[in-house]
Amino acid sequence: MTCEGKQPESYDLFALGVLDGDEREEIQAHLDQGCETCRDAVRLRLAGWSRFAAAATPEAAPSAALRRRLLESVGAAPTRRRFAGLPAWGQALAACLLLISGAAVGWFSHLPSHPVERAVAPAAIPAPLASPEPSAALRGEVARLTALLDQQRQAAAQARREHAAGRAALASAQAELDQARRHTAEASAHLSDVQAELDRTRPALADAQKARADAQARLDAALSERDRAIRRERDLNARINFLQSRVESLTAAANNASAQLAPLLRLAALASSPSLRTLRLQPAEGHAGISGNAFLVDGSSVLVYASGLPPLKPGRVYQLWLMRSREPGIVSGGIFTPGPGGSAAIEVSSPTLATGVNTVAVTDEPAGGSKTPTGAKFFIGVKS
Numbered sequence: 341m342t343c344e345g346k347q348p349e350s351y352d353l354f355a356l357g358v359l360d361g362d363e364r365e366e367i368q369a370h371l372d373q374g375c376e377t378c379r380d381a382v383r384l385r386l387a388g389w390s391r392f393a394a395a396a397t398p399e400a401a402p403s404a405a406l407r408r409r410l411l412e413s414v415g416a417a418p419t420r421r422r423f424a425g426l427p428a429w430g431q432a433l434a435a436c437l438l439l440i441s442g443a444a445v446g447w448f449s450h451l452p453s454h455p456v457e458r459a460v461a462p463a464a465i466p467a468p469l470a471s472p473e474p475s476a477a478l479r480g481e482v483a484r485l486t487a488l489l490d491q492q493r494q495a496a497a498q499a500r501r502e503h504a505a506g507r508a509a510l511a512s513a514q515a516e517l518d519q520a521r522r523h524t525a526e527a528s529a530h531l532s533d534v535q536a537e538l539d540r541t542r543p544a545l546a547d548a549q550k551a552r553a554d555a556q557a558r559l560d561a562a563l564s565e566r567d568r569a570i571r572r573e574r575d576l577n578a579r580i581n582f583l584q585s586r587v588e589s590l591t592a593a594a595n596n597a598s599a600q601l602a603p604l605l606r607l608a609a610l611a612s613s614p615s616l617r618t619l620r621l622q623p624a625e626g627h628a629g630i631s632g633n634a635f636l637v638d639g640s641s642v643l644v645y646a647s648g649l650p651p652l653k654p655g656r657v658y659q660l661w662l663m664r665s666r667e668p669g670i671v672s673g674g675i676f677t678p679g680p681g682g683s684a685a686i687e688v689s690s691p692t693l694a695t696g697v698n699t700v701a702v703t704d705e706p707a708g709g710s711k712t713p714t715g716a717k718f719f720i721g722v723k724s
């Protein structure tokens with residue numbers, strides 16, 4: 341087995357049987373497994389300490405046989421308890437060391453609470469060893485060992501504290517880990533639920549999306565159909581309006597044509613009469629635009645055509661008068677309102693009124709007409 345060796349102080353303390361804890365176990369294990377490094381080191385210390393003990397307490401030195409056995413047993417069975425298992429010479433050496441340590445307290449007065457001092461009752465010190473005069477080398481070695489012991493104890497106490505703190509921290513971390521595991525498990529369960537819900541919802545969502553797309557398509561179709569219907573309605577309305585105005589203008593034209601046709605037809609009927617006479621209409625002063633003719637068939641009818649008649653004031657009408665060669669000498673031929681362009685065609689088809697007529701005239705009269713002429717004269721027609 342390869343071994344780089346331990347601290348020299350560890351071998352010193354081991355050889356004295358006062359090394360504690362893991363270090364002692366470790367060196368013991370090395371010795372048990374035949375580690376030569378450790379065996380030689382411990383042997384060297386044992387030899388040194390036995391020489392030292394022989395010099396300090398000659399009467400307590402081990403016998404040659406005991407020493408030989410001891411040296412032979414190096415590594416075999418070092419004591420597990422401080423002092424108790426030491427060979428006789430070792431116990432004497434330890435007692436000596438403790439005594440010297442007690443004395444060292446006096447030498448090193450700046451160490452008032454030296455652990456070795458606390459650990460050892462003065463009564464336990466064997467009387468024969470009570471007052472040796474330590475050599476300078478011995479005092480130095482004792483001081484070194486005392487400091488070493490102190491360091492070992494402090495290091496052990498520190499290690500115990502750190503171990504306890506480490507345990508507490510480990511427990512706390514374990515608890516946190518457990519809690520985190522529980523949270524993870526809960527979150528996983530929740531995630532599974534959500535995933536399942538999502539899976540259940542997906543088909544319904546797809547259906548709804550398809551239904552929405554269908555409805556949108558139907559809506560689009562209906563909207564474009566409505567737009568087409570609106571355009572058709574607009575076109576039809578325009579056509580209806582056009583046709584209506586066309587009907588109105590055609591009706592007006594037809595009415596106008598029949599209005600013009602009626603007197604022409606009358607005139608055509610009169611023209612065949614051998615007694616037909618024509619009167620030329622003479623405009624009154626200030627009405628030069630008026631022109632026209634009157635056709636007379638005695639004892640049958642009077643027909644008057646005029647144009648250029650000006651519009652009258654509201655509440656006034658034109659009235660035709662027939663002047664005759666018999667009583668009454670003047671009779672009303674009726675009232676009338678001119679059409680477009682101031683044109684008018686008036687027929688008196690009463691044989692009684694149309695008898696003996698030799699002159700016609702037109703005046704401006706109140707609405708409803710008058711019994712005799714009262715207003716301004718517009719034209720007069722006389723026999724040519």
Ligand SMILES: [Zn+2]
Pocket residue numbers: 343344345370371375376377378379
């Ligand atoms: Zn070793």
